[in-house]
Amino acid sequence: MTGLALTTTVGIAAAPAAEAVGPAPSPADRQHDDGKSNSKGKKEKTPEGTPVPCDADALIAAITLANARGGATLNLATDCTYLLTTDIAGAGLPAITTPITLNGHTHTTIERAAAADPFRILTVNTGGDLTLNKIKITGGQLDGDGGGILVNPGGQLTAKHSEIVRNIAGDNLGGGISNRGTTTIKDSTVSHNTAALEGGGINNAGLLTIKGSTITHNTAAVLGGGLVSRNGTVDISESTIAANQAETGGLILIGGTSTVTDTHITKNTASLVGGVGVSAGQHTLRRVTVDHNTATADGGGVFVDVGTPLVVEDSIIANNTSDSNGGGIENVGETVLRRTKIVNNRAGNNGGGILNQTFGTLTLYATKVVKNTAANNGGGIFNQGVVELNTATGTVVIKNRPNNCVDVPGCAG
Numbered sequence: 582m583t584g585l586a587l588t589t590t591v592g593i594a595a596a597p598a599a600e601a602v603g604p605a606p607s608p609a610d611r612q613h614d615d616g617k618s619n620s621k622g623k624k625e626k627t628p629e630g631t632p633v634p635c636d637a638d639a640l641i642a643a644i645t646l647a648n649a650r651g652g653a654t655l656n657l658a659t660d661c662t663y664l665l666t667t668d669i670a671g672a673g674l675p676a677i678t679t680p681i682t683l684n685g686h687t688h689t690t691i692e693r694a695a696a697a698d699p700f701r702i703l704t705v706n707t708g709g710d711l712t713l714n715k716i717k718i719t720g721g722q723l724d725g726d727g728g729g730i731l732v733n734p735g736g737q738l739t740a741k742h743s744e745i746v747r748n749i750a751g752d753n754l755g756g757g758i759s760n761r762g763t764t765t766i767k768d769s770t771v772s773h774n775t776a777a778l779e780g781g782g783i784n785n786a787g788l789l790t791i792k793g794s795t796i797t798h799n800t801a802a803v804l805g806g807g808l809v810s811r812n813g814t815v816d817i818s819e820s821t822i823a824a825n826q827a828e829t830g831g832l833i834l835i836g837g838t839s840t841v842t843d844t845h846i847t848k849n850t851a852s853l854v855g856g857v858g859v860s861a862g863q864h865t866l867r868r869v870t871v872d873h874n875t876a877t878a879d880g881g882g883v884f885v886d887v888g889t890p891l892v893v894e895d896s897i898i899a900n901n902t903s904d905s906n907g908g909g910i911e912n913v914g915e916t917v918l919r920r921t922k923i924v925n926n927r928a929g930n931n932g933g934g935i936l937n938q939t940f941g942t943l944t945l946y947a948t949k950v951v952k953n954t955a956a957n958n959g960g961g962i963f964n965q966g967v968v969e970l971n972t973a974t975g976t977v978v979i980k981n982r983p984n985n986c987v988d989v990p991g992c993a994g
Contacts, residue, residue: 629654630653630655630684631653631654631655632656632658633655633657633658634658635657635658635661635662635663636663637663637664637665637666637673640691641669641674641675644677644681645675647681648676648681652710654681655681655682655684657683657684657685657686657689657716658686659686659688659689660686660687660689661688661689661690662690662691662692663690663691664692664694665691665692665693665694665697665702666697668699668700669700670704671700671701671704671725672700672703672704672731673691673700673703673721674691674702674703676704676705677703677704677705677710677711677736678706678707678708678709679710680710681712684716685713685714685716685743686715689715689717690716690717691703691718691719692717692718692719693719693720693722695720699722699723699724699751700722701721701722701723701725701727701728701730701731702718702719702720702721702729703729703731704731705730705731705732705736705737705762706733706735707735707736708735709735709736710736711736711739712738712740713740713743714741714743715741715742715743717744717745717746718730718744718745719744719747719748721748721749722748723749723750723751724751724752724753725751725752726750726755727754727755727758727759727784728748728749728755728774729745729748729756729774730745730758730759731755731758731759731761732758732759732761732762732763732764733761734761734762736762737763737764738758738760738762738763738764738765740764740765740766740767740769741767741769742768743769743770744770744772745758745771745772745774745782746771746772746773746774747772747774748774748775749774749775749776750777750778750784751777752778753776753777753778754776754778754784754809755780755784756774756775756776756780756782756799756800757772757783757799758782758783758784759780759783759784760786760787760789760813762787762788764783764785764788764789764790765789765791765792766789766794767790767791767792767793768792768794769795770794770795770797771783771794771795771797772795772797772798772799773798773799774799775801776800776801776802777802778801778803778804779801779803779804779805779809779833780801780804780805781799781800781801781805781806781825781826781827782796782797782799782806783796783809784805784808784809784810785808785809785811785813786810786812788813788814789810789813790815790816791815791816791817791818791820792817792820793818793819793820794820794821795820795822795823796823796825797821797824797825798825799825799826800827801825801826801827801828802828803827803829804827804830805827805831805832805833806827806830806831806849806851807822807831807832808822808832809830809834809835810835810837811836812835812836813836813837814837814838815834815837815838815841817840817844818841818842818844819843819844820845821844821845821846821847822844822845822846822847823849824847825849825850826850827851828851828853829851829852829858830849830853830855830857830858831846831850831851831856831857832846832849832857833854833858833860834857834858834859834860834862834864835859836860836861836862837862838862838864839859839862839863839865840864840867841857841864841865841866841869842867842868842869843869844869844870845870846869846870846872847874848873848874849874849875850874850875850876850877851875851876851877852876852877852878853878853879853880853884854876854879854884855874855880855902856871856874856882856901857882858883858884858885859883859891859914860886860887860889861886861888861889862889863890864889864890864891864892865892865893865894866883866892866893866896867892867894867895867896868894868895868896869893869897870896870897870898870899871883871896871897872897872898872899872900872901873899874901875901875902876903876905878904879905879907879911879936880903880906880907881901881903881907881908881909881927881928882898882901882907882909883909883911884907884910884911885911885912885913885916885941886913886914887913887940888913888914888940889913889914889915890915890916891914891915891916891917893916893919893921894919895921896921897921897922897924898910898921898922898923898926899923899925900924900925901926902926902928903927903929903930904929905928905929906928906929906936906963907932907935907936908927908928908933908934908953908954908955909935909953910936911932911936911938912935912941912943912966913939913941914942915942918944918946918948919948920946920948921948921949922948922949922951923935923949923950923951923961924949924950924951924953925953926954927953927955928953928954928957929956931957931958931959931963931987932955932959932963933953933954933955933959933981933982934950934953934960934961934962934978934981935950935961935962936963936965937962937963937964937965937966937967937968940966941965941966942966942967943964944968944969944971945968945971947971947974947976949976949977950976950978950979950985951977951980952980953981953982954981955981958987959984959986960982960983960985961978961979961981962978962985962986962989962992963987964987964989965988968989968990970989970990970991970992972991978992
């Protein structure tokens with residue numbers, strides 16, 4: 582068998598009074614106070630931003646005015662659902678074209694009404710710079726990209742302490758978010774979103790940064806239940822990618838560059854590539870745990886496509902399952918493992934720990950391949966390509982069943 586070909590897929594409301602929304606705050610505005618004193622005699626600053634009452638029409642009008650005035654900070658209401666019913670050029674809210682911050686509070690939600698025509702919640706166009714603070718985005722649905730949010734080229738999105746939940750991209754990409762511009766997700770959750778093709782949680786073709794966030798329980802019919810990136814730049818750190826489902830892969834990285842650091846990739850399921858799949862580009866996994874992922878065919882934990890460079894450092898690949906080959910790792914690329922543990926993985930055929938296919942090059946430094954199981958052969962490593970163990974660095978392949986290695990120089994069978 583050769584590569585899994587990851588690169589191939591099926592492939593208005595009444596306006597408020599003019600004073601309802603102010604211009605984008607200047608540095609001087611940020612220093613303004615209302616003259617009141619606190620208990621220590623110090624003046625308290627007036628909260629930055631313009632309040633928006635709990636009314637969808639008021640929010641639409643506020644964003645429209647903010648765009649016209651070059652931006653604004655809008656403070657949304659506490660314990661409020663802004664229920665959107667009208668399609669405005671494919672979204673429930675006006676497209677963001679200037680710097681706009683939406684500050685939520687406790688239980689602030691922006692939601693498409695279930696009976697409304699299909700549309701996404703937000704579109705960020707060129708020149709738009711949208712920041713979401715403590716806001717839930719939910720219920721978006723359309724036959725296009727970005728069920729919840731679409732970020733177009735030249736647009737920017739920052740989501741902090743927010744939730745992108747239960748949005749649908751029918752017949753297309755990015756159930757929660759489709760990013761073609763620049764997106765940062767920090768201390769947020771992307772969950773229970775669905776895409777008919779790729780990127781159940783997030784589809785990326787731009788610059789994507791994820792930190793301290795959770796991508797969970799998303800579904801894609803084809804690629805990347807949690808996240809798929811094509812020819813983009815991806816930086817994921819201190820995050821969890823868990824319990825996503827797709828035909829191929831929980832996390833799929835195609836082309837471009839990606840770095841995944843201090844992240845847990847777990848309990849994802851797919852027919853091919855349960856956990857992480859990389860194809861073309863340049864990719865690094867550093868201090869990453871890939872565990873308890875399942876593929877009903879090949880590549881339970883990690884799959885590396887033909888000719889693709891992957892570096893895995895200081896990581897753990899454990900307790901992954903493939904019903905066919907490559908329980909922990911299936912490699913057709915150019916993979917380097919440093920100070921990494923491949924432990925307790927299982928394959929229903931060959932390569933319980935690692936299957937290194939024809940054309941695959943696998944180099945191990947100070948790496949342990951221990952207690953993996955294959956139903957047929959190569960409990961530790963089944964090799965059809967080139968493997969360098971570098972045992973002098975401390976690499977060991979032991980306690981695997983039914984044997985440690987097949988066709989691996991320097992490894993006891």
